[in-house]
Amino acid sequence: MSAPLIGYFLSCEEYGVDELLEQAVLAEEAGFEALWISDHYHPWNDEQGESAFVWSMIGALSRVTRLPVTTAVTCPTVRIHPAVIAQAAATSHVLLEGRFRLGIGTGEALNEHILGDAWPPEKVRLEMLEEAVEVMRELWKGEAVQHHGTHYTVENARIYTRRDDPPPVYVSAFGPRAAEVACRIGDGLITMSPEGEVVDAFRRDGAGKPLAAGFKVAWADSEDEGAGHAHRLWPNAGLPGELAQVLPSPQHFAQASTLVTEESIRESTVCGPDVDRHVAAFRPYLEAGFDEVYVANMGPHYKAMIQAYGDKVLPALKS
Template sequence: MVQIGYTMMTEQAGPRALVEHVVGAERAGFDFSVTSDHYFPWLDSQGHAPYAWSVLGAAAQATSRIPLMTYVTCPTTRYHPAVVAQKAATMQLLSEGRFRLGLGSGENLNEHVVGSGWPAAHIRLEMLEEAVEIIRALFAGGYVNHHGAHFDVESAKLWDLPDRLPPIGVAVSGERSCELAGRTADLVIATEPKGELLADFDRHGGTGKPKIGQLPVCYDTDRDAAVARAHEQFRWSVGPWPVNSELPGTAAFAGATQFVRPEDVAETIPCGDDVDAFVEAVRPYAEAGFTEVALVQIGGDHQLPFLD
């Protein structure tokens, strides 16, 4: 049975609202939750980007059952991996064992803000692998010194470590990232229902590990309103990931999607209130082998009707 999760999408709601939403998701019976970790929204129309880790800390205190997870954090540019390890360990303690650390190679949209440039894709994967190595070393306890190709760690130690360490997930989009995830991760993350990604993950050591996908939906009793909202706020999602990871800001995403029509978005995102359409959208993930699927309800002001 595929577990169904809820997405706290930081790009479309402020911090207090996000916490209220995940409380509602727990009350509604969702199996788990995930949280995006952005510095920018994808489009100006989404309008938000609070600090995800503060939101997660508040959510840990406001809920008692629902698992929490970053989906995903980039531990290479905006954050140093030693700091990510500290944040994840603290979140696991605050949530009493409900936290999972989802990691990825990031997007220019969010990482450019620190002014260190945006590396090529193969360099980003090298950096991600080294970051995972550092995080796991700190999770193991004791002092860590590391001088690698991309990161330095000088006499670092986590003073507050949970008994049960946060599982680490790695986001994948191709064979190289699947190989990395299979070797280094406790679970895999993907945003498309591609069975070949999971097969590559399994081939490199991922067999039997959780496989987590994500699906945008736009629930509304008025289907036309749902389609319009999905187009206004989520047309960026129709672009290929190699392009999305390179664009530097909301203006670039607006320009890249200026010719995307509402009907184009409605072909990939279930809109309206037909439950069967939502089920059919989840089905490819289940058939591909995903064990968990997190739904994204589009529209920060339209969460409570969806949850109800």
């Protein structure tokens, strides 16, 4: 197995802006090779307590790190028009000197319904995503764009601040229909699982495009402490099915998450300081041939986590 690129996942929902910038600097110093950053209007629950505007954060990141940055993920369809996302992505690509990638997905009602728009069914959301990518790629050519589509209208729009090479578009997919769209329009796939029908479909039909995945750990002095942080902050990770796409507020997520036990979090998440367990968490992604794997920390001990990864986990993965 060849080692994939190992990156660090910045969680805008849990950490404040100064903490996010500190994590980016520490991650680069520790040997992480790239960054993911989440794009949310709300946190998943009030306990997480943060939600910085991702485009401001990317501008700040461009001044403190040389690592590539990918949004994981932006929804370019409802809350913000794809013509505006196209400009934001083009500027980010300039700021990062070509090291920016736009990760996109169909989004969640949690973030996208805030202006009173109806939350469309999955089929319509995928149609909107595909048309949004068409609009953005036309704008990234640098010419004036006129577009009158099913979901979007663009008139006399031109992006001036841009690079000749447009940012790659990685598509997040969580079902067979989404996987089909990702194969067709994406430059790569973003997923949170090392296996399943989405990964199988992209590997079969994705024409060798990169596979990228992310997961979370909870570094702490003990497994019990780590499991407590993970259950307190991220119980929503244990919600099944489409709940993550349809629940409309952090309060609804908090209510649904009462069904998720700390024991189930402990079983599915690496908690505590056992380096061997942290190394082993990457093994399914390596065995599945992923090109990029990103890891996020849950809880207050991100400095210790990043240092331990730099000292022990990353060298073990690269050996």
